[in-house]
Amino acid sequence: MADYFSELGFRPLGEGEVPDHGAHLLRLLRDSGNYDLLEMFVRLRNDDGGNSAPAASEKVVQELPLVQPLPKEQCSVCLKNYDEDDPCRMMPCKHKFHQNCIFTWLKQTNSCPICRKELPTDDPDYEAIKKHKEREDERKQQLESLHNSMFS
C-alpha cells in the first residue's frame, strides 16, 4: 500500500498536519483511473450505515415532472394513499411519490425507493465510478456476444 501511495505522489504527513480526506486524493485517483481504490474511498467518505450512494442531483430532482396521482394509489415512502390535490412527482422509472416524500428521500440517496433505478448525482467521483462500471459492463456484454457468435 505504501508504494501505491508514493507512486501517486503522496508523502507522509509532517508534524501538526491534518490528513486531507477531501478532493485532492479523490481527484488523483480519478485522474489516474484507479477506480477500485476511488470507489473504496468514496464509500468510506459517504459511509452512513452501509449506504454509499450520494444524494441525487438537486437540479434533476427539481425537474422531476409533477403528476396527478390516482386516489387509490399509495405512496411507497410514507405508505399513505394519495389525496387528489397532493403534489406528486414521477421518477424517470415512472414510479410516483408525494413530492415531499421523494424530495426528502433523494437528499439521502439517488435511487428510486421501489426499483432502485439511479438518478444522476452532483458527485463527480461517484459519477466517474458509475461511468467506469457501465463501460465495463458494456465490454463484458460485447465479449459475451462475440463469444456467442463464435461458438453457437
Ligand SMILES: [Zn+2]
Ligand atoms: Zn408519501
Ligand SMILES: [Zn+2]
Ligand atoms: Zn422506480
